[in-house]
Amino acid sequence: MNDATRALPRLGKIGYGGDYTPEQWPEPVWHEDVRLMREAGVNLVSVGIFAWALMEPAPGEFDFGWLDRVVGLLHDAGIAVDLATPTAAPPAWFFRRHPDARQVTREGHVLGGGARHAFCPSSRAYREAATGIATQLARRYGDHPAVALWHVHNEYGWASTPCYCEASAAAFREWLRQRYGTLDTLNEAWGTTFWGQRYGDWEEIHPPRLAPPGVNPAQQLDYVRFTSEEYLACFRAERDALHQLAPGVPVTTNFMVPNCKWMDYWRWAAEVDVVSNDHYLQAELADNHIELAMAADLTRSVAGGRPWLLMEHSTSAVNWQPRNIAKTPGEMRRNSLAHIARGADSALFFQWRASRFGSEKFHSAMLPHGGTGTQIWRDVVRLGADLSNLDELVGTRVVPDLGIVWDWESWWALELEWRPSVDLGYLERLSAYYERAWRAHRTVDFVRPDSDLSAYPMVLVPSLYLMSAQAAANLAGYVRDGGTVVVSYFSGIVDETETVHPGGHPGALRELLGLSVEEFLPLRAGSCVRLDGDLTADVWTERVVLAGAEPVRRYLDGPAAGEPAVTRHRLGRGTAWYISTRLGGSDLDAVLADAGLVPRDGVPDGVELVRRASDSASYLIAINHTERDAELTASGKELLTGAPCHGVLPLPAGDVRVLRAAS
Numbered sequence: 001m002n003d004a005t006r007a008l009p010r011l012g013k014i015g016y017g018g019d020y021t022p023e024q025w026p027e028p029v030w031h032e033d034v035r036l037m038r039e040a041g042v043n044l045v046s047v048g049i050f051a052w053a054l055m056e057p058a059p060g061e062f063d064f065g066w067l068d069r070v071v072g073l074l075h076d077a078g079i080a081v082d083l084a085t086p087t088a089a090p091p092a093w094f095f096r097r098h099p100d101a102r103q104v105t106r107e108g109h110v111l112g113g114g115a116r117h118a119f120c121p122s123s124r125a126y127r128e129a130a131t132g133i134a135t136q137l138a139r140r141y142g143d144h145p146a147v148a149l150w151h152v153h154n155e156y157g158w159a160s161t162p163c164y165c166e167a168s169a170a171a172f173r174e175w176l177r178q179r180y181g182t183l184d185t186l187n188e189a190w191g192t193t194f195w196g197q198r199y200g201d202w203e204e205i206h207p208p209r210l211a212p213p214g215v216n217p218a219q220q221l222d223y224v225r226f227t228s229e230e231y232l233a234c235f236r237a238e239r240d241a242l243h244q245l246a247p248g249v250p251v252t253t254n255f256m257v258p259n260c261k262w263m264d265y266w267r268w269a270a271e272v273d274v275v276s277n278d279h280y281l282q283a284e285l286a287d288n289h290i291e292l293a294m295a296a297d298l299t300r301s302v303a304g305g306r307p308w309l310l311m312e313h314s315t316s317a318v319n320w321q322p323r324n325i326a327k328t329p330g331e332m333r334r335n336s337l338a339h340i341a342r343g344a345d346s347a348l349f350f351q352w353r354a355s356r357f358g359s360e361k362f363h364s365a366m367l368p369h370g371g372t373g374t375q376i377w378r379d380v381v382r383l384g385a386d387l388s389n390l391d392e393l394v395g396t397r398v399v400p401d402l403g404i405v406w407d408w409e410s411w412w413a414l415e416l417e418w419r420p421s422v423d424l425g426y427l428e429r430l431s432a433y434y435e436r437a438w439r440a441h442r443t444v445d446f447v448r449p450d451s452d453l454s455a456y457p458m459v460l461v462p463s464l465y466l467m468s469a470q471a472a473a474n475l476a477g478y479v480r481d482g483g484t485v486v487v488s489y490f491s492g493i494v495d496e497t498e499t500v501h502p503g504g505h506p507g508a509l510r511e512l513l514g515l516s517v518e519e520f521l522p523l524r525a526g527s528c529v530r531l532d533g534d535l536t537a538d539v540w541t542e543r544v545v546l547a548g549a550e551p552v553r554r555y556l557d558g559p560a561a562g563e564p565a566v567t568r569h570r571l572g573r574g575t576a577w578y579i580s581t582r583l584g585g586s587d588l589d590a591v592l593a594d595a596g597l598v599p600r601d602g603v604p605d606g607v608e609l610v611r612r613a614s615d616s617a618s619y620l621i622a623i624n625h626t627e628r629d630a631e632l633t634a635s636g637k638e639l640l641t642g643a644p645c646h647g648v649l650p651l652p653a654g655d656v657r658v659l660r661a662a663s
Helices: 027-040 065-076 093-099 124-141 166-180 183-190 219-247 265-269 288-302 331-341 377-386 409-414 426-439 471-478 507-511 584-594
Strands: 016-021 044-047 080-085 147-154 276-278 309-312 347-348 401-407 443-446 456-459 485-490 515-522 529-530 535-538 540-546 550-554 564-571 574-579 606-615 618-624 628-636 644-651 655-661
Touching: 016 027, 016 183, 016 309, 016 377, 027 065, 027 377, 044 065, 044 147, 044 347, 044 564, 065 080, 065 584, 080 124, 080 377, 093 124, 093 535, 124 147, 124 219, 147 219, 147 426, 147 540, 166 183, 166 219, 276 288, 288 331, 288 443, 309 331, 309 618, 331 347, 331 377, 331 606, 331 618, 401 426, 426 584, 456 471, 456 550, 471 485, 471 507, 471 574, 485 507, 485 584, 507 574, 507 644, 515 564, 515 644, 529 540, 535 540, 535 584, 550 584, 564 584, 574 584, 606 628, 618 628, 618 644, 644 655
Parallel strands: 016 044, 016 347, 044 080, 080 147, 276 309, 309 347, 401 443, 401 456, 456 485, 485 574
Antiparallel strands: 515 540, 529 535, 550 564, 564 574, 606 618, 618 655, 628 644, 628 655
């Protein structure tokens, strides 16, 4: 396998392990840890993530002796190291020296200590200190044979919210100068003639701090863009130091896809050497394995289809959800292998050994408080053995069936205040459409609205409120060339500056869809409408005027009674569908089936089916999320059991099978 196709070239196998915090334990425990890691099949651990105060106990005074011993101990045991820069948690001395580096909320509150992440990304002092500790680590460990990966910071998306301090204000003004060049251009983009907001000097511009409702939405949108770029600049500074002093060792930072709203991970992905992601199951969500699959598909898509790393997930319950539900028997194994199925080349956890103190002491771990006599430990050992049988999947790619458009900027813009309905939610529609594809046993690639769509026979557009003219032209070209696109309501409404497209709704999409929307007709809370075909919808309706499209289903009642609800427009060799209301479940299935999204034959409900392939081999990963045994039609060798398969692949309830398909 070419190293370029691997997420971790130095490892050469599926990574297994997790966050390791030896600094929380006396040194004799380290030797026990390494012995148990070997027993569990661990081959990769992340070290040093929150250890800045130990590495640099005072400004400019460094102590790496303990870390030398840890890295050496792991290396002697054949365990690779993902070495972190500890910059998510600056030491207490840093904030004592630089109190102005603390993050300030929109309300003007200065965030305190005793936690992590509470720094301003525009603080020069923070960037210098963070780059300094990264440089020290690179000099000391850059050529250490144990170091397989650099891990910059930790979870930029977790609490990396906008900062509204004066340093951020100054940086924002400079960012705006670079973006717009002149105040005239900025005033036009922000529509500052509204409410007399026109600016005559750059110093008059401030962050969109707390103010009476109706703060300029274009200004708010730009501030989120600016914030994502400021954190990215922090990452780049550390990454560049690592690249310079430790060339050849890949650099990553753990994303939080899809649950982080504030980072544009399409942009971030181009800056990391390998994409990695943290994912935690939403314990109380029904069928939460579907949300897991969506996260994995989005992570792989952000990675450009290349293999990626699952940097963190949990063996069982977490500690921060309202009710921290333990995983059921077999669930952790299914979760881990589902990420592998959807392109991950690792299954890493938070954390190796459960902490006895601190905020996360009730978070599950590979080695729980109860030790090796627990079911979690037995499951961890079993998973390690399973993954050792799947190393040939490393570097293979997932084979998709269709595309779904995902755009962080549209998410930001859609959920600003004063929209036509409080029930408009970005993730709600994305999740609804993704679930229907999952239940049809179709594998999804998420795509940018302006990316090449030619590989997909169908592209779904569940929520694209903000759309550039370039993106609209891209979708239209895709349809003219023979593609099928399905667009949901309140899409194509504004451009990149949060300005309504001219000529009526859905501005950027009128030609593609062959219609116009005369008026939005949101529904009252709890209200429903009926469509022909015995379908029911809620939340939203529209008064649709046809201009080349044909009606497929109409409203039977409600404010748009008798008018088109679902339309189809032939354009070139392809077709554009429009769904002007909120459908869910089997009702959405019915319309998507009309458009061509039909369930895969021969796959039972509740069975997850994904294919990974290389130039020379193809692998079928089947996961049974039900309590019923199932069978699939397939032939090849099953890798977890070693059993040959001749035409029928048994899939026991709650179990997983990985089949190397017969040629």
